[in-house]
Amino acid sequence: MSNKPSVLVTGGGKGLGLAVIKRLLEGTAKSPAANVCTLTFDVSDDFEKLQTKYSDSLFYTQGDVTKFEDSKKIVDETLNRWKRLDAVVINAGLTELKPLKELDFDTIMKTLGVNTAASVNTIRAALPSLRESNGRVVFVNSSSSYLCHATWASYSASKAALNAIAKTLANEEDKVSAFTVGPGHVDTSMQGKIRNTDGNMEKLYEEGKLLPPEKPAAVLASLAVRGSRSAPKKDGEPLANGSFVAWDDPSLSDYHE
Numbered sequence: 358m359s360n361k362p363s364v365l366v367t368g369g370g371k372g373l374g375l376a377v378i379k380r381l382l383e384g385t386a387k388s389p390a391a392n393v394c395t396l397t398f399d400v401s402d403d404f405e406k407l408q409t410k411y412s413d414s415l416f417y418t419q420g421d422v423t424k425f426e427d428s429k430k431i432v433d434e435t436l437n438r439w440k441r442l443d444a445v446v447i448n449a450g451l452t453e454l455k456p457l458k459e460l461d462f463d464t465i466m467k468t469l470g471v472n473t474a475a476s477v478n479t480i481r482a483a484l485p486s487l488r489e490s491n492g493r494v495v496f497v498n499s500s501s502s503y504l505c506h507a508t509w510a511s512y513s514a515s516k517a518a519l520n521a522i523a524k525t526l527a528n529e530e531d532k533v534s535a536f537t538v539g540p541g542h543v544d545t546s547m548q549g550k551i552r553n554t555d556g557n558m559e560k561l562y563e564e565g566k567l568l569p570p571e572k573p574a575a576v577l578a579s580l581a582v583r584g585s586r587s588a589p590k591k592d593g594e595p596l597a598n599g600s601f602v603a604w605d606d607p608s609l610s611d612y613h614e
């Protein structure tokens with residue numbers, strides 16, 4: 358068995374997921390370096406560079422989070438290589454912004470499929486190992502889950518439902534921690550896509566207010582290797598109960614580096 362923790366990040370070929378992977382591989386003074394794998398559609402040049410540097414500690418499977426067999430395959434491969442799985446970061450996601458008067462059934466089902474229902478595939482495949490490791494599931498959520506701005510119905514609904522899955526996991530599994538984190542407005546290709554439709558996002562971009570992915574990624578990575586059923590806490594309650602928390606909430610101040 359590897360002496361490093363091992364973490365599965367979904368959708369880690371680019372964007373926020375890739376920044377989480379980089380931080381996990383590097384480790385910090387407080388967080389041990391981890392072995393990492395990702396299930397994703399495609400990988401970027403930056404991912405390939407990272408894989409060359411960390412050839413023993415990083416691999417990916419090209420696949421679709423909405424297919425259970427792809428989740429099972431990457432979990433099996435992780436256990437083959439490192440004999441342990443300590444955390445899963447539910448990160449793969451997409452956005453389709455449309456007002457309700459134009460929102461068709463297939464669009465909303467696609468969003469719910471990737472952003473919400475696919476999390477169940479990853480969790481189900483990983484759960485036996487996470488129980489053994491007293492492991493963690495870190496859900497990448499969004500303030501959209503409760504803000505529900507115009508045109509965001511399918512995305513907001515998908516993230517609100519993901520909150521319900523996180524809380525249910527915490528209620529069902531007494532050995533597994535469930536963290537739900539909103540990463541803020543992050544400068545990724547997802548933002549590039551939505552700023553054509555949402556003027557508020559365009560404004561944030563023009564004013565230079567989007568976050569570099571590394572900032573929220575540090576918190577997500579730290580929770581994946583250091584979070585527990587008892588810490589961190591917010592208002593006296595452990596955040597491992599699946600409650601939503603923003604990445605820059607003071608309760609997470611110890612998890613920023």
Ligand SMILES: NC(=O)c1ccc[n+]([C@@H]2O[C@H](COP(=O)([O-])OP(=O)(O)OC[C@H]3O[C@@H](n4cnc5c(N)ncnc54)[C@H](OP(=O)(O)O)[C@@H]3O)[C@@H](O)[C@H]2O)c1
Pocket residue numbers: 367368369370371372373374396397398399400420421422423447448449450451471497498499500539540541542543544545546547548
């Ligand atoms: N960016 C923000 O401001 C922001 C704010 C709040 C929450 N979030 C959340 O953060 C997470 C990451 O978003 P991001 O901004 O980094 O977006 P991104 O740059 O578009 O990255 C999303 C990743 O998910 C992968 N993916 C999508 N569907 C998949 C599927 N069915 N199977 C496997 N992989 C799939 C993509 O692969 P391909 O590129 O190959 O399609 C990509 O690697 C998402 O859950 C998003 O909702 C982002």
